[in-house]
Amino acid sequence: MLHQYLPVLVFAALGILVGGAFATLNLVLGPKRLKGDESSAAIRQMDPYECGLPSEISKTFRFGVSFYLVAMLFILFDIEVVFLYPVGAILKSTDSVFVLAEVVLFVALLFVALIYVWRKGALDWR
Amino acid sequence: MPDLVLGLPLADTNFVDATWIMIVKSLVIFIVILSLVPLLLLGERKLLGRFQQRYGPNRVGPYGLGQPLADVGKLLSKQAFRPKGAVPFLYEIAPALTIISAVLTLAILPFGDVQGDVGFYGIDVPIGILYFFAFSSIAFYGLLLGGWASGSKYSFLGAMRSAAQLISYEIAMGLSLLGVVMMAGSLSLVDIVKAQGEVWYVVPQIVGFLIFLVGGFAETNRPPFDLPEADAELVAGYGTEYGGMRFGSFMFAEYMEMLIVSGIASTMFLGGWMGPGPPGLDPVWMLLKMIVLTIFFIWIRATLPRFRYDQLMSFGWKILLPLATLNVLVTAVLVVVT
Amino acid sequence: MEQVAFFVGAIGALGAAFAVVIVKNPFYSVLALVIHLVFLAGIFLLLMAQFLAAALIVVYAGAVMVLYVFVAAYVGGIEEPKWDSSPELRIVGPILAVALFIAISIAVLGSGLSALGTPGPDDVPAGFGTPEAVGHLMMEDFLIAFEAASLLLLVAAVAAIVLAGRRREDRKKQLTGGEGA
Numbered sequence: 156m157l158h159q160y161l162p163v164l165v166f167a168a169l170g171i172l173v174g175g176a177f178a179t180l181n182l183v184l185g186p187k188r189l190k191g192d193e194s195s196a197a198i199r200q201m202d203p204y205e206c207g208l209p210s211e212i213s214k215t216f217r218f219g220v221s222f223y224l225v226a227m228l229f230i231l232f233d234i235e236v237v238f239l240y241p242v243g244a245i246l247k248s249t250d251s252v253f254v255l256a257e258v259v260l261f262v263a264l265l266f267v268a269l270i271y272v273w274r275k276g277a278l279d280w281r
Numbered sequence: 282m283p284d285l286v287l288g289l290p291l292a293d294t295n296f297v298d299a300t301w302i303m304i305v306k307s308l309v310i311f312i313v314i315l316s317l318v319p320l321l322l323l324g325e326r327k328l329l330g331r332f333q334q335r336y337g338p339n340r341v342g343p344y345g346l347g348q349p350l351a352d353v354g355k356l357l358s359k360q361a362f363r364p365k366g367a368v369p370f371l372y373e374i375a376p377a378l379t380i381i382s383a384v385l386t387l388a389i390l391p392f393g394d395v396q397g398d399v400g401f402y403g404i405d406v407p408i409g410i411l412y413f414f415a416f417s418s419i420a421f422y423g424l425l426l427g428g429w430a431s432g433s434k435y436s437f438l439g440a441m442r443s444a445a446q447l448i449s450y451e452i453a454m455g456l457s458l459l460g461v462v463m464m465a466g467s468l469s470l471v472d473i474v475k476a477q478g479e480v481w482y483v484v485p486q487i488v489g490f491l492i493f494l495v496g497g498f499a500e501t502n503r504p505p506f507d508l509p510e511a512d513a514e515l516v517a518g519y520g521t522e523y524g525g526m527r528f529g530s531f532m533f534a535e536y537m538e539m540l541i542v543s544g545i546a547s548t549m550f551l552g553g554w555m556g557p558g559p560p561g562l563d564p565v566w567m568l569l570k571m572i573v574l575t576i577f578f579i580w581i582r583a584t585l586p587r588f589r590y591d592q593l594m595s596f597g598w599k600i601l602l603p604l605a606t607l608n609v610l611v612t613a614v615l616v617v618v619t
Numbered sequence: 620m621e622q623v624a625f626f627v628g629a630i631g632a633l634g635a636a637f638a639v640v641i642v643k644n645p646f647y648s649v650l651a652l653v654i655h656l657v658f659l660a661g662i663f664l665l666l667m668a669q670f671l672a673a674a675l676i677v678v679y680a681g682a683v684m685v686l687y688v689f690v691a692a693y694v695g696g697i698e699e700p701k702w703d704s705s706p707e708l709r710i711v712g713p714i715l716a717v718a719l720f721i722a723i724s725i726a727v728l729g730s731g732l733s734a735l736g737t738p739g740p741d742d743v744p745a746g747f748g749t750p751e752a753v754g755h756l757m758m759e760d761f762l763i764a765f766e767a768a769s770l771l772l773l774v775a776a777v778a779a780i781v782l783a784g785r786r787r788e789d790r791k792k793q794l795t796g797g798e799g800a
Binding site: 158159160161162163165166167169170171173174175177178179180181182184185186187200201202203204221222225226228229232233235236237239240243244245246247248250251252254255258259262263265266269273278279280 | 297300303304306307308311315356357358359360361362363364365366367373374376377378379380381382383384385387388403404405406410411431432433434435436441444445448449451452455456459462463464465466467468521522524525526527529530533590591594595598599602603606609610613614616617
């Protein structure tokens with residue numbers, strides 16, 4: 156049974172081959188950097204892209220709390236989706252109202268959660 | 282427990298072909314998709330040109346057909362460099378990671394049923410569509426690492442944006458496919474295509490189809506959801522500090538993912554390989570549907586302006602997610618009642 | 620073939636798990652944890668727990684780790700490694716680790732390790748580990764757990780809002796306190 160996963164290994168090998176080639180080909184084919192090239196252009200080339208006034212990435216560079224909120228809510232609903240897949244797959248074959256009621260209850264509870272976070276303004280990006 | 286498990290319909294996911302066939306068919310699928318990508322790149326530029334009343338590339342070879350080769354040649358001849366603040370190794374590995382996860386996802390696309398000794402797909406496993414989601418969450422780390430390891434604020438901002446965007450649309454995408462899974466009663470993509478013998482799921486699951494397409498645009502960072510690389514504000518997002526073929530890798534993976542999302546959409550909603558003609562034509566139909574959907578992606582790019590970031594987030598959470606949830610509820614009721 | 624796969628998976632999972640603890644930069648720790656999870660999913664697959672393997676990647680690598688990444692980025696470990704070396708933690712940490720190790724050892728040894736040395740069951744029932752089988756189990760044997768999970772998620776949503784609200788206030792205070800410029 157595990158044998159049917161074998162092509163995954165083949166694809167993985169192909170992916171590593173192509174990805175690795177793309178990541179390294181420029182080292183081989185591209186022009187080389189001259190040793191000891193201390194010209195201003197050679198030094199500038201290594202600077203990260205900048206537009207306007209030069210600025211450091213500040214050490215206390217922080218993101219808005221929305222990012223964490225979104226990530227936390229994502230975990231919740233992702234678990235919902237993963238739980239629903241196996242149940243959804245058997246819904247047709249079992250064909251029972253009982254299973255349907257369970258699914259509806261499950262989804263409804265999380266819908267309540269969605270409405271709650273919505274009302275609390277957590278879905279507004281700021 | 283065994284008695285209830287044994288009663289499951291598992292006939293076709295148990296088909297296993299010979300080892301050498303597996304290797305050969307994986308190679309064939311890979312090579313076909315790999316050669317489609319440069320054509321797609323050219324096609325997009327040609328089409329965009331036409332949409333904007335210009336010719337598009339037409340200098341290299343007849344009708345500009347040599348353009349992808351010239352592009353690759355140009356990218357290959359660039360100097361490999363790493364900016365000052367970049368993290369060694371991670372900076373190099375990030376573009377490779379996006380390609381690896383995209384190539385791995387190819388395995389799940391079905392191009393036909395089992396014919397003779399060969400199943401026309403990479404793998405047909407019981408987890409089916411979850412495989413696609415698993416590797417799209419790995420692909421996420423390619424972008425994130427790319428942005429983080431570049432040591433540039435534009436890259437980092439782009440990566441964080443794309444992270445929040447990807448996770449916001451993934452739930453709606455997952456829920457949109459759930460309706461199809463419920464109707465087909467299986468997660469295996471081959472079974473799902475077979476279940477569409479009477480009517481393609483795009484008809485009963487039109488809501489799911491639209492949500493999936495929108496989510497697909499967001500997942501592949503295509504316009505109008507190309508905020509991670511919004512060139513007007515973030516230069517090129519997570520790819521800002523990349524050059525040469527490493528930059529090419531991100532582009533390459535994006536186009537491959539576009540094909541994959543089109544492939545999943547055709548499989549789940551548009552009858553997969555089904556079409557008139559002998560069974561030998563199955564892979565052709567599948568490829569055709571994929572390409573048509575991909576052209577739709579390009580068409581949208583030429584049509585719609587980019588979202589604003591707060592619009593993008595609230596669209597995902599406040600419109601798509603409730604809609605997808607309702608779609609799941611209605612489908613569940615309909616599947617059991619009818 | 621399976622032995623090779625097992626050892627690759629086991630060595631990868633263990634190595635990545637060690638890296639999580641040893642590496643000093645929190646961001647690298649998170650990345651090592653992702654690698655660990657991928658290898659762990661491979662081992663799950665070897666045990667035919669196909670659905671669990673997929674769920675592990677989708678939920679842990681795809682969702683939980685995203686939050687960790689955000690937090691690691693929030694802590695701001697881009698250049699300098701942040702290593703919380705408060706003396707209390709230095710003492711409490713190892714004690715807790717040893718306690719956890721003992722607890723797990725008791726649980727593992729308590730099973731008697733009866734499967735050691737046996738080849739394992741040859742006849743895994745057809746469909747074992749598939750989403751369908753898991754779905755049946757959820758609907759029949761573990762129904763209460765299934766519904767409790769949705770309730771738990773609801774509670775977690777409330778908790779997330781409360782936590783985020785507190786952070787938001789902190790941030791506001793910081794900004795009005797003259798630090799933000």
